Amino acid sequence: MKKLFPFFRLSNESKISARLGCDILKKVSSGSWQSTVWTVNSIFLLMTVIVGTNLTGNSASRDGFVKYFAQFSLAEERNLATSWEGWCLALISIISFERFLRSKESSGYDRKSWIGLSVLALGLSLDEIGSIHERSSLVVSMIGFSRQFDSKFALALPALLVLFCTLRWLWHLPDRRRFWLCLSAFTTFGAVVIHERLEFIYQWPWWARGIRAAAEEGTELIGVFLLLLTVVPENNAAKSHGFFSLFPSWNTLKQLKIVSELIAILLLLPLGLLTLGAIANQDTAQRGIPASWLPFMLLNLAALTAWARSNYDIKHKNRFLLLASLAVFFAIDQILVLERVMDKNLIRSAAIGSAMFPCMAAVCALIPTLRSKSNMLLVALFFPLSFFSFPSSNLMLWIILPLQCLGIYYIVASGPVSHATVRQATERTSIGRASDLFRQS
Numbered sequence: 001m002k003k004l005f006p007f008f009r010l011s012n013e014s015k016i017s018a019r020l021g022c023d024i025l026k027k028v029s030s031g032s033w034q035s036t037v038w039t040v041n042s043i044f045l046l047m048t049v050i051v052g053t054n055l056t057g058n059s060a061s062r063d064g065f066v067k068y069f070a071q072f073s074l075a076e077e078r079n080l081a082t083s084w085e086g087w088c089l090a091l092i093s094i095i096s097f098e099r100f101l102r103s104k105e106s107s108g109y110d111r112k113s114w115i116g117l118s119v120l121a122l123g124l125s126l127d128e129i130g131s132i133h134e135r136s137s138l139v140v141s142m143i144g145f146s147r148q149f150d151s152k153f154a155l156a157l158p159a160l161l162v163l164f165c166t167l168r169w170l171w172h173l174p175d176r177r178r179f180w181l182c183l184s185a186f187t188t189f190g191a192v193v194i195h196e197r198l199e200f201i202y203q204w205p206w207w208a209r210g211i212r213a214a215a216e217e218g219t220e221l222i223g224v225f226l227l228l229l230t231v232v233p234e235n236n237a238a239k240s241h242g243f244f245s246l247f248p249s250w251n252t253l254k255q256l257k258i259v260s261e262l263i264a265i266l267l268l269l270p271l272g273l274l275t276l277g278a279i280a281n282q283d284t285a286q287r288g289i290p291a292s293w294l295p296f297m298l299l300n301l302a303a304l305t306a307w308a309r310s311n312y313d314i315k316h317k318n319r320f321l322l323l324a325s326l327a328v329f330f331a332i333d334q335i336l337v338l339e340r341v342m343d344k345n346l347i348r349s350a351a352i353g354s355a356m357f358p359c360m361a362a363v364c365a366l367i368p369t370l371r372s373k374s375n376m377l378l379v380a381l382f383f384p385l386s387f388f389s390f391p392s393s394n395l396m397l398w399i400i401l402p403l404q405c406l407g408i409y410y411i412v413a414s415g416p417v418s419h420a421t422v423r424q425a426t427e428r429t430s431i432g433r434a435s436d437l438f439r440q441s
Helices: 007-030 033-054 066-072 080-101 108-130 133-143 151-171 177-201 206-231 236-240 250-280 290-310 314-333 350-365 373-387 395-413 419-428 430-440
Strands: none
Touching: 033 066, 033 080, 033 206, 066 080, 080 108, 080 206, 080 250, 080 290, 080 314, 108 151, 108 177, 108 206, 108 250, 108 290, 133 151, 133 250, 151 177, 177 206, 250 290, 250 395, 290 314, 290 395, 314 350, 314 395, 350 373, 350 395, 373 395
C-alpha cells in the first residue's frame, strides 16, 4: 500500500511533525511565564536583525526570503511581531482590570492605580497596532485644533496626566515595588524616542541597521516586560506558573464584557474616520490601520472567553477550543498578516475578512449554551453584511467589520455557566490557581 500510495508516508511524517510542534508548545508554555515571553521576544528580535541587515531601499520592494521574515520583524508594522507586542499590552490592561476587581477591600490608592495602569496599557496597545502617535497631526486636525499646534504634545498630554496620577497613587502604597517598576517601564519607553532620533541622525552601515532596529525594539519590549512585572502578583508562587496562568478567569471576562463593549462602541466611529483620513493621505503602507485594532481586540477577547469556557464546559470543550482557534486566526488577519506577504500595500484581506463572521457564527451554533434567541437574532442581523462588498475608502467597511466582531464577542461571552461547574473547573485548572494568587495578593 505504501509503495502504491507514497503520500501515506508523507501523511505520517506530517503527523509526527504536528506532534513535535505540540510538544514544543507544551514545553514552552509549561515553563515560567517570564521564560515564555522572552523566548518569543528573542525570536522576533533575531528576525528584526536579519530583516534589517538584508533590507535594501524601500521595505515595500523586498524580495526573496526577507519578505517572509518581515512578518516576524518588530521594525515592521501590521505583522505577527506587532500583534504580539500589542496583545501583551492588552493583556496587561486586562490583568490590571482583574486586580482592580479583586481589590474591593484595598485602599482607594490601590484601586485607582489599577485603573490607571489598565488605561495606560490599553492606550499603548492601540498605539502599537494602529500607529496613532505617528499620525498625531491627523488626529489633532480631526479634533479641531490647528495643524500649527504641537500635535505630539497634544496626544502625549492626556497620557502624561494619567501616568502622573497613577505614579502618585502607587507612591502612597506601603509597598513601593510597583511604583519603581512602573516608573522604570515608562522611562524605558521614553528611551525609545532617543533610539528613533539616532535612526535619522547617523548614516548607519548596512551591517548595523538590523542591530540598531533590534536595540530600539528590544528597549520597547523591556518596557512591556517591566509593565507585566508591575501587574502580575508579586507572590513567589506566581513565578513558577506558566504563561497560560496569566489569562483572565471567567469571572473577570464576564465583568469585562460590558466595559469592553462600551469602549468598542465609543471608538467605532473615531477609529473608522481616522482610518479613512490615513487612506486619503496614502499613509497605510508603512503604518498600522487604526480601525483594525477593534476587531483585533474583540476577537482576542472572544478567544480568551472561549478558552476559559472550554475549561468549564467539558462536554463541548473541543468546540470551544475550535472557536478560540478561529478567533485567534481571524484576529491576526485583521492586521493583514496573510496576503501582505505578497502585497505590502494591501489594506484589507477581503476574502478572509468576509468569511470571519459566517465561520465563527457556524461554530457558535454548534454549542447549545450559545444558541439563545438573542444570539440567533444577532447572527441573522449581521450575517447578510458579510456578502456586501465595500471599497477600502468607504466608512461602512470600517464600521461593519468591528460591529461583526463585537457581535461574535457578545455571543461567546453570553450563555449560562453554572456556579458548580465554575467551582469544579477552578479547582483543576491553571486559571483557578492564578485567580487564587490574585486574591492572595
